[in-house]
Amino acid sequence: xxxxxxxxxxxxxxxxxEDTVKRVQEKMPLEENLYDLAELFKVFGDTTRIKILWxxxxxxxxxxxxxxLLKMTQSAISHQLRxxxxxxxxxxxxxxxxxxxxxxxxxxxxxFDQGLIHISEEKE
Amino acid sequence: xxxxxxxxxxxxxxxxxEDTVKRVQEKMPLEENLYDLAELFKVFGDTTRIKILWxxxxxxxxxxxxxxLLKMTQSAISHQLRxxxxxxxxxxxxxxxxxxxxxxxxxxxxxFDQGLIHISEEKE
DNA sequence: TAAACATATGAATAATTGTTCATATGTTCA
DNA sequence: TGAACATATGAACAATTATTCATATGTTTA
Numbered sequence: 001x002x003x004x005x006x007x008x009x010x011x012x013x014x015x016x017x018e019d020t021v022k023r024v025q026e027k028m029p030l031e032e033n034l035y036d037l038a039e040l041f042k043v044f045g046d047t048t049r050i051k052i053l054w055x056x057x058x059x060x061x062x063x064x065x066x067x068x069l070l071k072m073t074q075s076a077i078s079h080q081l082r083x084x085x086x087x088x089x090x091x092x093x094x095x096x097x098x099x100x101x102x103x104x105x106x107x108x109x110x111x112f113d114q115g116l117i118h119i120s121e122e123k124e
Numbered sequence: 125x126x127x128x129x130x131x132x133x134x135x136x137x138x139x140x141x142e143d144t145v146k147r148v149q150e151k152m153p154l155e156e157n158l159y160d161l162a163e164l165f166k167v168f169g170d171t172t173r174i175k176i177l178w179x180x181x182x183x184x185x186x187x188x189x190x191x192x193l194l195k196m197t198q199s200a201i202s203h204q205l206r207x208x209x210x211x212x213x214x215x216x217x218x219x220x221x222x223x224x225x226x227x228x229x230x231x232x233x234x235x236f237d238q239g240l241i242h243i244s245e246e247k248e
Numbered sequence: 249t250a251a252a253c254a255t256a257t258g259a260a261t262a263a264t265t266g267t268t269c270a271t272a273t274g275t276t277c278a
Numbered sequence: 279t280g281a282a283c284a285t286a287t288g289a290a291c292a293a294t295t296a297t298t299c300a301t302a303t304g305t306t307t308a
Binding site: 268 | 279280281282283284285286287288289290291292293294295296297298299300301302303304305306307308
């Protein structure tokens with residue numbers, strides 16, 4: 001197999017649109033920021049985590065409550081809560097044996113709500 | 125191995141929090157809606173697609189322009205554009221050989237912006 | 249201190265998914 | 279019509295990831 005020198009495929013229309021491409025290229029945010037943004041949405045992009053976030057928006061809850069609510073194992077919930085916490089979407093406080101989780105802040109709800117709006121309009 | 129009868133682990137604290145759990149359970153949205161919401165965010169949860177969305181927010185662009193801009197193959201971009209279109213996040217119009225893509229509506233930008241706000245506050 | 253409870257976590261597995269490669273479809277123009 | 283261009287797509291592969299299982303950590307209480 002012939003090794004590929006140029007991973008970027010040029011095309012005629014890129015010449016036509018040279019100005020646009022160049023302009024957009026210059027405004028391009030740092031790779032890192034776009035990466036972080038994708039990572040954030042990735043956390044929302046799982047049914048289990050969405051359910052957890054929804055539940056925590058209704059009430060502060062402990063791990064086993066969530067497990068019962070979602071009919072899933074304590075372990076699965078705990079793993080997901082860890083991801084949610086790492087993404088700063090939820091916080092926790094310990095009260096004896098029990099660890100209570102709740103939403104970190106208003107953003108979570110706002111991102112959530114925007115998503116719901118899109119979903120509902122999509123179905124029209 | 126003993127077969128598992130009860131996938132749901134009960135616990136003492138669930139008894140303590142019975143009211144809360146019951147109340148939240150009753151307000152629980154349809155499984156389908158939460159699933160759709162997760163699917164929506166999943167689309168945002170990939171660096172390539174985030175970059176595409178960002179680019180299309182700057183300007184309407186054709187497939188090969190995006191490929192050049194992101195230094196990726198035309199095929200990879202085309203596959204991702206299909207997903208974005210299926211999720212109603214982008215739309216396309218053909219002009220001869222060239223297919224131009226653009227953002228579907230304002231929601232996309234709003235969801236995007238909410239995410240950026242969260243990211244930026246996270247770093248403080 | 250031992251037992252019971254609540255939670256956390258490492259390893260393994262199964263499922264999902266992004267990219268590549270090859271190729272098909274659709275369009276223009278000579 | 280045929281060649282070149284722009285895009286779309288199926289199949290395969292590699293990488294990621296959600297859940298399970300087993301077990302560890304941390305807390306209370308008898």
